[in-house]
Amino acid sequence: MEKLKKLFSPFSVVPLAGWLLGGFSAVLMEYYLGDLISYYLYLPKIPVLFGTLIMLKKPLLIPSALAYDLIVYIVPIFLVARLTAPLTNGLAALLERMPLWLATLIHLAAFYGVLSTWAGISDYRVLVVKLTMISVILTLSLNVINGYQGEFSCSHPGFMALGAYASSILTLLLFANDKMFGAPLLNPALGPYLFPLVLVFGGAVAALGSLIVAIPSFRTRGDYLAIISLAFLFIVKSAIENLEIFGGPRGMSSQPNYATLPVVFSWMALCIWVVHNFTTSVLGKALNAVRDNEPAANSMTVNTRKTKMTAFMFGAFWAGVAGGLFAHVLRYVNPGTFGLNKLAEILAMVYFGGLNSIYGSIVGALSISVLSEALRPLELFKWIIIPLILILVMIYRPHGLISFTELNVKGLIRPRNKARQEGGE
Amino acid sequence: MAPLLNVAHMTHFFGGLRAVSDFNLTIEPGEIKGLIGPNGAGKTTVFNLITGVYTPTEGTVELEGKNIKGLETHVIAGMGLGRTFQNLALWRHMNVLDHIRLAHYSQLTYGLFGAFFGTPKCRREEEQVVDNSFKLLKLFDIEQFAMHNIGNLPYGAQRRVEMARAMATDPKVLFLDEPTAGMTPDELIRMIAIIRQVHRDFGVAIFMIEHRMKFVMELCESIQTLVFGEVIAEGPPEEIQNNPEVIEAYLGKEDLH
Numbered sequence: 001m002e003k004l005k006k007l008f009s010p011f012s013v014v015p016l017a018g019w020l021l022g023g024f025s026a027v028l029m030e031y032y033l034g035d036l037i038s039y040y041l042y043l044p045k046i047p048v049l050f051g052t053l054i055m056l057k058k059p060l061l062i063p064s065a066l067a068y069d070l071i072v073y074i075v076p077i078f079l080v081a082r083l084t085a086p087l088t089n090g091l092a093a094l095l096e097r098m099p100l101w102l103a104t105l106i107h108l109a110a111f112y113g114v115l116s117t118w119a120g121i122s123d124y125r126v127l128v129v130k131l132t133m134i135s136v137i138l139t140l141s142l143n144v145i146n147g148y149q150g151e152f153s154c155s156h157p158g159f160m161a162l163g164a165y166a167s168s169i170l171t172l173l174l175f176a177n178d179k180m181f182g183a184p185l186l187n188p189a190l191g192p193y194l195f196p197l198v199l200v201f202g203g204a205v206a207a208l209g210s211l212i213v214a215i216p217s218f219r220t221r222g223d224y225l226a227i228i229s230l231a232f233l234f235i236v237k238s239a240i241e242n243l244e245i246f247g248g249p250r251g252m253s254s255q256p257n258y259a260t261l262p263v264v265f266s267w268m269a270l271c272i273w274v275v276h277n278f279t280t281s282v283l284g285k286a287l288n289a290v291r292d293n294e295p296a297a298n299s300m301t302v303n304t305r306k307t308k309m310t311a312f313m314f315g316a317f318w319a320g321v322a323g324g325l326f327a328h329v330l331r332y333v334n335p336g337t338f339g340l341n342k343l344a345e346i347l348a349m350v351y352f353g354g355l356n357s358i359y360g361s362i363v364g365a366l367s368i369s370v371l372s373e374a375l376r377p378l379e380l381f382k383w384i385i386i387p388l389i390l391i392l393v394m395i396y397r398p399h400g401l402i403s404f405t406e407l408n409v410k411g412l413i414r415p416r417n418k419a420r421q422e423g424g425e
Numbered sequence: 426m427a428p429l430l431n432v433a434h435m436t437h438f439f440g441g442l443r444a445v446s447d448f449n450l451t452i453e454p455g456e457i458k459g460l461i462g463p464n465g466a467g468k469t470t471v472f473n474l475i476t477g478v479y480t481p482t483e484g485t486v487e488l489e490g491k492n493i494k495g496l497e498t499h500v501i502a503g504m505g506l507g508r509t510f511q512n513l514a515l516w517r518h519m520n521v522l523d524h525i526r527l528a529h530y531s532q533l534t535y536g537l538f539g540a541f542f543g544t545p546k547c548r549r550e551e552e553q554v555v556d557n558s559f560k561l562l563k564l565f566d567i568e569q570f571a572m573h574n575i576g577n578l579p580y581g582a583q584r585r586v587e588m589a590r591a592m593a594t595d596p597k598v599l600f601l602d603e604p605t606a607g608m609t610p611d612e613l614i615r616m617i618a619i620i621r622q623v624h625r626d627f628g629v630a631i632f633m634i635e636h637r638m639k640f641v642m643e644l645c646e647s648i649q650t651l652v653f654g655e656v657i658a659e660g661p662p663e664e665i666q667n668n669p670e671v672i673e674a675y676l677g678k679e680d681l682h
Binding site (some may be wrong): 274277278281282283284285286288289291292293295296297298299300301302303304310356404 | 499503510514518526529530531541547551554590591594
């Protein structure tokens with residue numbers, strides 16, 4: 001462990017901007033030289049997910065895939081990040097003097113640049129990135145209910161289904177020529193601009209539906225509320241299965257392609273921002289107080305009923321938005337998607353990443369989504385390996401990898417050379 | 426003028442059990458009153474009835490002339506009735522500053538929209554809350570723990586956090602449920618000083634449950650003794666201490682044989 005720390009110590013001076021620059025140079029290299037490098041390494045084509053799929057399918061190509069990762073990602077990222085550290089630290093210092101929101105937006109734009117260039121190599125990557133970002137929204141929203149508010153809600157796929165169906169119905173009705181609803185009611189050219197409103201509508205429907213779980217939560221907690229919420233999930237699922245006008249078990253398809261990479265990315269960023277604002281405000285801290293000791297919260301003037309309702313409706317809203325995005329990414333929804341498997345997946349992301357933490361939700365959603373994509377060739381064994389990892393995390397970190405921490409944007413983007421100077425002098 | 430807090434003929438049944446019967450209490454602004462009684466006498470029930478955790482079966486409860494019987498606990502707390510708990514009721518995953526911040530809940534006006542989008546109004550109010558919280562932390566001498574998780578604090582400091590939290594709700598009457606339970610003699614002396622200070626600086630009226638006679642004698646102007654839900658004696662501390670009925674309730678009847 002000490003040796004590892006020593007190995008990474010030269011990189012402690014690299015600010016976030018430096019890592020972004022390193023990442024950018026790596027994806028640029030892949031963009032221009034990826035084909036050439038993979039040709040010389042006897043790889044059939046550019047490995048889509050860091051070579052994991054190739055490694056698992058053809059073990060003989062493991063060295064080539066590892067070499068590819070080393071040449072294309074690891075070496076350029078670390079080299080560029082370290083070599084440009086003086087430059088990027090200057091940049092970070094400059095950004096630090098700007099208002100926080102502007103500096104954050106610049107970093108986000110840079111990150112989006114890296115991400116979209118990386119994803120641009122193949123459609124598969126675009127899909128994985130989109131679904132991962134939707135998972136981040138889902139995980140965050142469930143974390144509001146299960147982590148911050150401390151209930152055990154199992155109805156998240158139900159909220160997601162409500163949002164997915166509500167927004168799909170709206171887009172199909174308004175902007176698409178579709179066999180179910182006929183000619184579009186509005187000019188389809190307006191679609192992409194009105195899509196945010198459609199998603200908000202989907203979220204609002206999910207939030208309304210969440211009242212069915214929120215109101216019993218005034219009186220029950222723990223296991224019993226979990227059962228109520230599970231019942232809600234099944235009600236939603238079987239209701240949709242039996243509504244023939246919305247396609248019944250066959251589902252709905254041919255949603256317009258509105259959920260592009262920038263759209264999903266912006267919604268994820270918006271979600272993180274709003275959840276951060278809410279959970280750091282006093283109104284959001286009330287969620288924690290209700291979780292940790294409800295009578296005390298009540299005696300400290302906290303309206304506990306309103307707080308519980310807010311937590312459920314807020315979480316359900318974002319689940320609905322995520323559902324809407326999900327439906328428009330796959331351009332197909334059916335009730336089968338929103339079953340117990342989905343629930344297990346979201347719960348795993350929340351508890352793996354860490355309760356009561358935005359970092360945790362991002363890490364959880366990212367690792368479980370990428371892991372389940374990367375291990376896809378293993379088929380059945382995937383469902384042995386992922387739960388095993390989960391069990392190990394639960395043994396060593398019972399609250400998840402990164403729990404009970406607040407997002408600190410200022411700390412993330414600060415220049416890294418100053419702290420060392422102050423420490424050294 | 427109506428007294429600050431007026432409880433008249435308050436009676437409460439748990440099923441068929443009469444837990445409190447015909448309890449009367451008036452507290453004037455700035456007064457310190459005590460409630461003593463053996464275990465199971467119903468002292469905490471009296472607290473819970475007045476603060477709205479339970480609604481009394483009979484009787485009236487008025488704060489500044491306004492009826493508060495039957496209102497929800499958080500509404501009563503917002504109207505100016507702060508309290509602490511017998512067994513510390515702190516939020517175990519929160520840091521000290523957040524405890525104090527949260528107690529300002531009812532004083533905020535920015536609403537959920539403000540909280541979601543961090544509007545300027547929200548930020549302004551939140552800053553005020555933080556400023557006020559630090560003032561309270563300083564007053565109770567727990568400023569150095571502001572960013573610590575509550576569980577890492579020594580017991581006495583946790584008690585002080587609870588007091589500071591109750592004061593952050595801006596109460597007119599403060600209910601203290603055994604403020605010195607489990608304290609060392611040193612911490613006890615410190616607690617007396619803190620309660621005196623709160624009383625002086627905020628001009629708040631105090632109603633406390635307490636077992637230690639030394640503590641009660643030191644602070645209270647008047648004491649009620651509750652036995653099996655009934656007040657058997659009421660008066661200044663010296664009088665109560667020598668009241669034969671009170672002694673009997675605590676120690677049992679003197680055996681004359």
